Amino acid sequence: MTSKVISIVLGGGQGSRLSPLTATRSKPAVPIGGKYRLVDIPISNCLHSGITRIYVLTQFNSASLNKHIKNTYHFSSFSDAFVDILAAEQTPSNVTWFQGTADAVRQSLHHLAVHEFEYVLILSGDQLYQMDFEDMINHHIETNAEISIATIPVDAADVPGFGILKTDENKMITAFIEKPKSNFESWASEVSPEMEAEGRVYLASMGIYIFNRKLLYELLEGNERTDFGKEIIPQSIEGHRVASYQYEGYWTDIGTIPSFFEANLGLTDDIPKFNLFDKNPIYTRARMLPPSKISGTTLKSSIVADGCIISAKEITHSIIGVRTRIGVGTIIENCYVMGSDNYQTLEQIAELKESASPIMGIGNNCHIKNAIIDKNTYIGDNVIINCGEKLEDGDYGTHTVQDGIVVVKKRAIIPSGTVI
Known part of the structure; x- marks a missing residue:
């Protein structure tokens, strides 16, 4: 089914929370792990999942990212695989920069239209995780969903930092609340026994979405909604089949200096939560460097x-x-x-x-x-x-x-x- 999927990696805005690392480069181009870039994580997850048509959307300080993508991701000329940059551009019909995640995808739809696909996988460019998207796509199809959202169980202490989703017995999302500060006990959802034992009973959105092609166009065209998390997703729950794909592995949003620092130093642990030594490697630029x-x-x-x-x-x-x-x-x-x-x-x-x-x-x-x-x-x-x-x-x-x-x-x- 991955042959019917196109992936979009959202490069984010100015990345002010990662300043000064984003002073001269876009957020996806920030170096991690000593030799990689942030954008290598979602792209590698896609490639290992059999998804080989990938757009990276960006508008701030994109030169470094463009150079990295150009020097890294090369495919056979007999293949339809690609990793392409889509930078914000002014056109006769639109003279503004990207106004948010949904607006960025809306402005890029005409680039997608030349391809055959049934599903769009939308990813963030500033997260550290290893996920098999093929499993998520199969779950999306099996549940007859129109939208799927990857969710991760979190405990009560983490709830105020996330958009929290409520699911029914069929793993369909019935409600959404943005970063609740208190009185959220009723928002607990059914999770695995392992997660329940850890007190992780609230489902947080990971900012990873699958949309059916037809619905994505319907939701984005003819309106001015600019953000998936704040507008498109909450407003779609009542009228469409929105499924939760529950993920229980390591995942972290590294959009701030402290979280970036912690995630990188975590790689030095004896058994790190993010495994650089996995059988599925993180792809990056192949440098012809001597050994240290x-x-x-x-x-x-x-x-x-x-x-x-x-x-x-x-x-x-x-x-x-x-x-x-x-x-x-x-x-x-x-x-x-x-x-x-x-x-x-x-x-x-x-x-x-x-x-x-x-x-x-x-x-x-x-x-x-x-x-x-x-x-x-x-x-x-x-x-x-x-x-x-x-x-x-x-x-x-x-x-x-x-x-x-x-x-x-x-x-x-x-x-x-x-x-x-």
């Missing part, structure tokens, strides 16, 4: 990507991204170091050292804790980051602080001896 070179470093619960040159004293509970250089005596704790887009030549390094300027990477005898180091940063020697009292939230030029996490901005230069 590590000298005199104690590594604990850490991931080191390709092409790194590391002479650090100790790296603990951290992710070290591609092409990272770390100097002698440096200690890295609870950090995500994204790495670099290129190597400096020996001549460039010599020139910077002669002028007492930091070279790309992290210098000697630094101590860095609880930080995200964006790409292509220049951190000098004897730099201390986040090792003292809790820092005040704010933007400090070369870096920001959010919930005690320091984010060193892309291409920032941190002089030797700096204390943050």
Whole structure:
């Protein structure tokens, strides 16, 4: 049935909650896990599920994402498979940018019309999970649904952060409430015994939808509704068959700096909730990089990507991204170091050292804790980051602080001896 499906990955808006990581790139293009991009997650889930016709919708800072998609997802010229970017565009009939998730799909319907399909799978570009969409599509067909929503059981403490759905005995959704703060006990639904034992009896929308083609066009054309979660879905429940596809695996929305930080460092666990070592790999750009070179470093619960040159004293509970250089005596704790887009030549390094300027990477005898180091940063020697009292939230030029996490901005230069 997956041959009858087209997938749309929603790239999101400005991604202000992930700032400054989204200052120069769109949210789907943010690096994760040392070598991947956020958009690789939904695309990989699609490809492993046999869904090979994928559009990625975006409108902010799309150059980096375009380059990644172009360099990564290549298919045979004898196949109808594709992963294409659809950036917001002004047309004679529409002069506005995307106004929301539903409006983004509405403005893109004319691109879909040239294909044969019966179902549209709509995904978010900022979630971490591994799901077999073929199973969800089969469930959609078996229940004779017109719309299916992937739902995940959550406990009472998590309810206020989600749209909560109520189901009947046939797993059909009968009601929806947006982020209830109190008095939501009556919204409990039937879940598996395992979920019930954990107190996870409320079904939260995961922002993953399947629409029958005909109904999607009917719901989007001839009106100005802009959002699936706030308008299209709640208003469709009464008049259409809307099914809940219950998912009980690992899933997290990583739209904020704290959730992004936690999700990445979670990959270093002995048995991580998100399994990078699964038989179905996460697809990403194939880089022709040398293996990493590590000298005199104690590594604990850490991931080191390709092409790194590391002479650090100790790296603990951290992710070290591609092409990272770390100097002698440096200690890295609870950090995500994204790495670099290129190597400096020996001549460039010599020139910077002669002028007492930091070279790309992290210098000697630094101590860095609880930080995200964006790409292509220049951190000098004897730099201390986040090792003292809790820092005040704010933007400090070369870096920001959010919930005690320091984010060193892309291409920032941190002089030797700096204390943050």
